[in-house]
Amino acid sequence: MSVYDDNTVQDIRKTAHAMADAARRAVLPFFRDAGLTAENKGEKLFDGGFDPVTEADRAVESAMRGVLARVRPEDGVLGEELGASNGHSGLTWVLDPIDGTRGFISGTPTWGVLIAVSGEDGPVFGMIDQPYIGERFWGGFGEARMQGPQGARALGVRGSRPLDEAILFTTFPEVGTKAEGAAFRKVADRVRLTRYGMDCYAYALLAAGQIDLVIEAGLSNYDIQAPIAVIEAAGGIVTDWRGGPVHEGGRAVAAAGVQQHVAALQILEKMPLD
DSSP: OOSSOHHHHHHHHHHHHHHHHHHHHHHTTTTTOTTOOEEEOOOSOSSSSOOEEEHHHHHHHHHHHHHHHHHOTTSEEEETTTEEEOOSSSOEEEEEEEETHHHHHHTOTTOEEEEEEEETTEEEEEEEEETTTTEEEEEETTEEEEEETTEEEEOOOOOOOOGGGOEEEESOTTOSSHHHHHHHHHHHTTSSEEEEOOTTHHHHHHHTTSOSEEEEEEEEHHHHHHHHHHHHHTTOEEEOTTSSOOTTEEEEEEESSHHHHHHHHHHHTTSOOO
8 A cells, every 4th residue: 555645646647647748759859860879878788888878868867857846846866867866755756768778779669768756665656658659658556557559558467377488578688797698598498488679668568468577687776666666566576686676776587477486586596696
């Protein structure tokens, strides 16, 4: 049960949708624009040293922060591109303006805008928005829903099933370090299907009941907090590779049911990672 009153819950939801709307307006003029350029931040790299950031990333985060400054100035903000701003409400908005910048600059529609609201113990509400195809997934406070070209509906995970019937996603084929990649491949060897490269959209698919597992490493808090809230609200599970909390980032396992989650952890916990 939520510890937040109904007015606060409704205001958080309304604000998140307003931020996602502002993000769509800010980002779409940049998408597939021939003049878009990318700088290399050079952080936490698994793919040859290219960690891009674009003008679009900064424009989107600025647009979302502008909404917060107008309607919820008492809240804190933590964004990937523009850093942290302290608040005094006990709530912090954790923002990734473009999760999947590599996909964004490549023209694929699998990047997304991540918006989370976090309290003392982690995220209480999250949103994954894909502006180009017009899909939005949100969850928290007893609700998990999506809206897109096919209309609006409730979100719900697939539920438990054997690992050999599962569909597994990750973003980078390398997954992380060599040890982390080896651990991931042990799980991948056991599932029915493994796919790559979806960034945050994979977590949205899990919440929507399409897939069973997402396993990743090297995440930051702004990468995972919105997916945690959406997936948990849809009935799924998100932990680190040892079954503990992962809202501060690191190695994440998102699962559509207890059976897949336990089976994946049983494999991962046997692998040397450090």
